[in-house]
Amino acid sequence: MKDNEKITIEIVLQNPEEDKEPQVERFSVPFEKGMRVLDAVIYVQENFRPDLAYRWNCGEGICGSCAAEVNDRAVLMCKHEMTPDMKIVRIAPMNVFPVIKDLVVDISEVYKKVLSFKPHFISPQKATREFWTMHEEQTKEAASLRTCIDCMICYDTCHVLRNHENKNFIGPRNIVKLIGIDKHPKNTFEHAPLLEKGDIWSCNVTRCCTASCPQNIKITEDSIIYAKERIMSEKMWKPIKLLFSKDKK
Amino acid sequence: MSRNDLETITTDILIVGAGGAGLRAAIAAADAGMTIIVAGKSMLGKCHTVMAEGGINASLGNIDPQDNWKVHAADTIREGQFLNDPRMVEILAKEATDIIWELESWGCLFDRTPEGKIMQRAFGGHTFRRTCHIGDHTGLEIMQTLMAEVRRRERITTMDEVIMTKLLTTATAVAGAIGLNLRTGNAYVIKSKAIILATGGCGRVYRVSTNPLETIGDGCFLAYHAGAELMDMEMVQFHPTGMLHPKTAEGILVTESVRGEGGILLNGLGERFMKNYDPIRMELSTRDVVSRAIFTEIREGRGTAHNRQGGVWLDITHKGKAFIEKKLPKMVKQFKDFASVDITKEKMEVAPTAHYTMGGVRGHAETGATSVTGLYAVGEIAAGVHGANRLGGNSLTDILVFGRRAGRAAAAYAKRTTHAHLPQKQIAKELRRLFEPFTRKKGARPHVLREKIQDLMWKHAGIFRTQKGLTAALKQLQQLRKQTMQVQGSRRYNPEWATYLDVNCMLLTCNAIIRSALERRESRGAHAREDYPNKDDNHWLMNIILFKDRNGMQLKRMPVPPSTLELARVSEEAPNERQ
Numbered sequence: 001m002k003d004n005e006k007i008t009i010e011i012v013l014q015n016p017e018e019d020k021e022p023q024v025e026r027f028s029v030p031f032e033k034g035m036r037v038l039d040a041v042i043y044v045q046e047n048f049r050p051d052l053a054y055r056w057n058c059g060e061g062i063c064g065s066c067a068a069e070v071n072d073r074a075v076l077m078c079k080h081e082m083t084p085d086m087k088i089v090r091i092a093p094m095n096v097f098p099v100i101k102d103l104v105v106d107i108s109e110v111y112k113k114v115l116s117f118k119p120h121f122i123s124p125q126k127a128t129r130e131f132w133t134m135h136e137e138q139t140k141e142a143a144s145l146r147t148c149i150d151c152m153i154c155y156d157t158c159h160v161l162r163n164h165e166n167k168n169f170i171g172p173r174n175i176v177k178l179i180g181i182d183k184h185p186k187n188t189f190e191h192a193p194l195l196e197k198g199d200i201w202s203c204n205v206t207r208c209c210t211a212s213c214p215q216n217i218k219i220t221e222d223s224i225i226y227a228k229e230r231i232m233s234e235k236m237w238k239p240i241k242l243l244f245s246k247d248k249k
Numbered sequence: 250m251s252r253n254d255l256e257t258i259t260t261d262i263l264i265v266g267a268g269g270a271g272l273r274a275a276i277a278a279a280d281a282g283m284t285i286i287v288a289g290k291s292m293l294g295k296c297h298t299v300m301a302e303g304g305i306n307a308s309l310g311n312i313d314p315q316d317n318w319k320v321h322a323a324d325t326i327r328e329g330q331f332l333n334d335p336r337m338v339e340i341l342a343k344e345a346t347d348i349i350w351e352l353e354s355w356g357c358l359f360d361r362t363p364e365g366k367i368m369q370r371a372f373g374g375h376t377f378r379r380t381c382h383i384g385d386h387t388g389l390e391i392m393q394t395l396m397a398e399v400r401r402r403e404r405i406t407t408m409d410e411v412i413m414t415k416l417l418t419t420a421t422a423v424a425g426a427i428g429l430n431l432r433t434g435n436a437y438v439i440k441s442k443a444i445i446l447a448t449g450g451c452g453r454v455y456r457v458s459t460n461p462l463e464t465i466g467d468g469c470f471l472a473y474h475a476g477a478e479l480m481d482m483e484m485v486q487f488h489p490t491g492m493l494h495p496k497t498a499e500g501i502l503v504t505e506s507v508r509g510e511g512g513i514l515l516n517g518l519g520e521r522f523m524k525n526y527d528p529i530r531m532e533l534s535t536r537d538v539v540s541r542a543i544f545t546e547i548r549e550g551r552g553t554a555h556n557r558q559g560g561v562w563l564d565i566t567h568k569g570k571a572f573i574e575k576k577l578p579k580m581v582k583q584f585k586d587f588a589s590v591d592i593t594k595e596k597m598e599v600a601p602t603a604h605y606t607m608g609g610v611r612g613h614a615e616t617g618a619t620s621v622t623g624l625y626a627v628g629e630i631a632a633g634v635h636g637a638n639r640l641g642g643n644s645l646t647d648i649l650v651f652g653r654r655a656g657r658a659a660a661a662y663a664k665r666t667t668h669a670h671l672p673q674k675q676i677a678k679e680l681r682r683l684f685e686p687f688t689r690k691k692g693a694r695p696h697v698l699r700e701k702i703q704d705l706m707w708k709h710a711g712i713f714r715t716q717k718g719l720t721a722a723l724k725q726l727q728q729l730r731k732q733t734m735q736v737q738g739s740r741r742y743n744p745e746w747a748t749y750l751d752v753n754c755m756l757l758t759c760n761a762i763i764r765s766a767l768e769r770r771e772s773r774g775a776h777a778r779e780d781y782p783n784k785d786d787n788h789w790l791m792n793i794i795l796f797k798d799r800n801g802m803q804l805k806r807m808p809v810p811p812s813t814l815e816l817a818r819v820s821e822e823a824p825n826e827r828q
Contacts, residue, residue: 015739034589038497046696050745051738055291057461059497060587062389063295078497081589100432101742107292111400120401121356121394129350131309133365143358146393147386150294181397184356 007031007082009040011052012092015101022099024090025049031084037070037091038077041103053101061214064151068093068103074156076214094156107152114174117198121181122189138185141222145180147215148173154209154219160202170198172209172219179223182230192230200227255676256437260286260406261663263426263441265413265471268296269388270628270648270655271447272395277656278445279404283663286439287399288411288428290448290463290747294396297449297461297629298648301388303372304380305645307345311366313377318342320376325643326812328374329607329636330774331790332481335812336614337634341643341650348649349381357394359383372641380642385579391645410742412750413467415679416444416475417672422622423475424669427679431747434740436683440671442663443623445655446472447648450606450629451758456558456700456707457491458500458603465751466758468630472610473757477619479795480632481608482758483765486639486775487712489540491602493553493560498587500602503563503580507597508532510576512565514543515596516551522561537777540601544712553598557704560600565592601712605644607635607775608765611794614810616658617651620796623662627655632792637774686749692735695748701729702755710763715779719767726763730756760802765793768804 006028014022027048029040038056045052056066059078066077069092082089097105154172155161161169175198178191209219217223262278264271267289275285289296310316322342326333349367353359359381360368372380383390399405410431417424417438425440451466452458469479490503508514514532516522526542527534534542543561546552552559565573570593574581577592584590584597610626612618614633617625628648635643686692709722736746771785772778791806 015741017741018739032495035495036497036587039495042496045744046694049738050694050736051741051743053742053744055295056497057291057295057463058297058300059461059499060300060501060583062300062386063291063461065291065295079586101739104432104742115400118401120397123354123356129347131350131367132353134361135365136361139358139361143383143390146358146390147384148393149299149389181356184358187356 003032004030007040007084007089009044009089009091011041011044011102012090013049013052013102014099016099031082035082036078037075037080037082037089038066040082040089041077041091054103062149064149067151067153067156069095069156074153074212076151076153079214094152096156096161097152110152110155110171110173113170113198114177117170117174117178117191117194118189119174119177119181119191121184121187123186124188132186134185142180142183142185144217145176145183145222148176148180148217149215151214153212153214157208157212159206159208166199166202168199169202170195170200172224174198175200175223175227176217176219179227190230192227193234195227196231200224200231255680256435257440257671258286258437259440259668260284261441262286262443262445262659263288263439264445264447265426265468266447266449266628266630267293267407268447268449268628268648269298269391269395269645270652271445272392272399273649273652274445274447274627274656274659275405276395276398276402277653278660279402281657281660281664283404283660285405286408286441287405288408288413288439290410290412290467292409293407294392296392297464298645299389299392300459300461301645302385304370304382304387304642305349305391305649306372306375306379306640306642307349307381307646308342308377308379309346309349309367309369309381310377311362312369313379316377316379318345321345321379324375325634325640326636328638328640330638330784331636331786332484332773332792332809333636334614334633334810336810340614340654341634341646344650345646348646348653352391352394352649355394355398357390374640375642388645412747413471414683414750415675416471416624417675418475418621419669419672422666422669423624424671426471427676427683429683429750431742434743436680438671438676440668442666442668443625443659445617445625445627445659446610446630447628447652448630450609452485452603452606454703454706454755454759454762455485455603455711456556456703457493457600459488459491459502460500460603465755466606467754468610468626469761470754470757472619472621472624472626473761473795473797475621475624476797477621477624477626478611479609479761480611480792481637481765482761482795483769483776483793484607484637484774485603485762486605486607487540487601488604489536489543489601490563490599492584492588493598493600494555494588496556499556501583501587502602503597503599505536507563507565507577507580508539510565511568512563514539515562515564516546517553517559517561518551520551522546522551540712543599544601547600548708555598556600557700558708560598562596563599564596566594566596569593603711605629605639607637607639608632615654617655618658623666625655625659627651637776686734686736686746687740689733689735692733695734695736695745695752698729698732698734698752699748699755702726702752702759706759706762710759710766713777713779714766716767719763723760723763723767726756726759761795764795764802764804768793768806
């Protein structure tokens, strides 16, 4: 395909105030080599649908605003290339979230779910203003989890939330956040053992979240499996600890 | 919309802008016992702060023990070409260490030295290595830390996707602001005792910019119309090479090391044009010369085809795949991810890109208090600390040091004052302005106007300026201001409506930039005049200040505030220390 030849895209549109059901509309967009899906959406908004709702901000994959489903897979639209061999490009809002309008969704449930777990770093306040001594081997895993950009792609991809509609499951993004705090070498309040309340066992480790992460965070290995192991070891050690503490008495 | 269905929310302090500066101010004010609303144009955490890569400066002396705040201050002033407010620089350099400590105690991670201390790297213009960082995502890590701190404080309410469009004022002080909730399409009033502007810069008034979509100088617009002063607006920092295509990627920085590793520059005709500008050093010439050469090629019509006015080619393919992948892995990935260009086989399309605005709202050095009682400005929107050019890594320090100060000062002020009565006339007038474009049958499309403004700014008020170009730009801008705009469609989450509001801000911001650039008849720091290529310390150790009166925008010059003796001495000594 050459530049300026037309490519057809489909966008799922819905204004919940007015439409009961989402509608799919087709638009013809001039193709340019290297163009992103977001370029096509901007073209449609500027030329055909002035009030087409979509989010974007940085254009370099770091703000995490522009996540949407392209041909049924959640991606960052600023990174996703429109290739000439794509037969139909179908752009839809992320499936698991309520639609505000068109491609804009309400992700507030994700933040609400994690609040009761106190997603904060807690460490005894240092008496003097001295800096900590830490080594990169200790901080490496926490640092990689903390590169999460809150794009919510993992949350949308997770089949527990998507296909089974298990609303109790806290979701991969939130586990990443909590374990990112836990793995900080100076953190003193561990969140992992609490995650049973977040229905962590409903995750059956299909690794869809890890595969979808635009930041390449090893969500499954570094956070979910880690948390499950922490829960199990707490359970195993608790009776033993109790036993020993009684012995001492 | 009638006044009756206008929702009013009351708070002690309203913070406009939810980036690093806004959040740090919110934390400080909340800890002082105030209730706070932080209103952001995008969702929390999607701000420009997360895009900061380089790092945050503090003279910890972890790598170079000789470093101290005085050398940091001297470096800042030298880079700012003595246009900085010396008191602000002193505060910045002194409090930077404490800010880093504070971040660390909140769980923010940094790269470490082998001894386990915070790692500090070298950055251009610094005498010593003092830039603390974590990989190339320092801004993201800091924002994650600040967001967690904000969420644990119940006194802070964050509002996402709310555009503040007007500050409400009484004869003596601020009374609140009108905001537009993008999600519902409804306006509402926030009644507050104090307001902190933390809206970020205005890089997006230029065609090519590293800034995100939303940074178009809202703060200047809000402050100016509330009666505050703008300062140093001509000082806009550019980088010689940014990506150009596709549109979403336009402006992303292309590191200078591409040229350092042997990359050559070609114009649209395929000529290696640097031979006409610096035949000896060619592409390795100084940043100024390279920027000017690229800009001239594009302006004279020898550019590439993309992005309306085009760019130039940057080619490193002759170095071979193995070399490029080893030396420039980040650039290989960046062009693959955002433009699907394989830089080992294809040329890169680049153009100068607007990066940072040193100017903005004029505030008090200690607190960020503007000339309007109860109104504070902090971060990139505040002028003064960076002078005529910003030292790399100082912006993250700036937002946190002055964010904390503004938060505390606003809280102290809010404690001793009461809510002012809301000026109903101002509210009615603003609501008319907000909803008017929906009622028009005819009018320009806002995004078309936005493009026109961006093009003319880039061409005439960008990296190099002339009297002739600036005068032409001012004229064109005035013509654009006369055009009425219309907005189509529903009010709910309407991006065109947001663009309409942005364009109104841009018209003001650009006017301020052009007027100041015309006034400063010398070249200093980021402000380069082709017709006045030299620095003129005798006449221009002055800040250019803009304010509003009955006849429109007025301009005055003020000598740069005197430096404390001690600092002046350090500034002169420091270059020797470097050797």
